[in-house]
Amino acid sequence: MGRLVCIILLIWALPVAAQQKANQLFGSMRAASPHLPSAVGTYAKGCGAGLVQLPETGPTWQAMRLSRNRNWGHPDMIGFIARLSLTARQQGWAGLYIGDISQPRGGPMTSGHSSHQIGLDADIWMLPPTRLNLTRAERENISSINVRSADQRSVNSNWTQAHYNILKAAASDPAVDRIFVTPPVKIEMCKTARRADRDWLQKIRPLYGHNTHFHVRLKCPAGSAGCQTQRPTVAELSNGGDGCDESLQWWVTTYLNPPKTPAKPAPPKRGPRDYTMADLPRECARVLAGR
Structure with a gap:
């Protein structure tokens, strides 16, 4: 481990092009760091200290795609999953199927998500579980449903009360x-929510790519001084309302049929899979080293 510490300290002095990609370093970690739990940085540029592994099977949940080793989160996230899975049981489901949370020490991933880096994001499947005794092989091969x-x-017949x-x-x-859902889900929820009970709707945020799962993002928890709240906040995005105004229709009109105007090629943008350790908060070097 001492050698790893030296390597991590040295990389700060290297040119960016010469540094090893952060996603390779964090993706190779198999266990959490021996620190007090803390979310470090931003949801899409950070890491997680002292993360906790969601048990593969609980009384009201199962973690899916175990081969990815992404069922690690801040204790606040693990507690949230336990709470919400009890609600799912009350709705007639066996519980919840849980997709990716974070890697053992968070950080950029070698595939998939841009976020999920600090242990405060989780994907929850739209598929209603009928049993919670799936084998490891079944968890690799079963798929969620599209709503x-x-x-x-609009939503389809898979969408339920x-x-x-x-x-x-x-x-x-x-x-x-906030919670990311496919835009038709947000539209449907706006239609059916009661007039006197709608404030919670501001947290439901439309974003395509979330038609087979919904993505829950928690607030920065107490004790995580290095965690940066996402800006703008949901309240700022919806001006304190429920997010059901006319602009919501943009997602099923202009977004799906954008104006056909010539677009200049956008310059290549660096993303999480391009990050080196120099791009992340300095605390992440200690998280990675376990010191």
């Missing part, structure tokens, strides 16, 4: 910052 219609403008109730419970949890 979006083929034309991407139970989905609505579970998402409402998640958004009503004070630990939650």
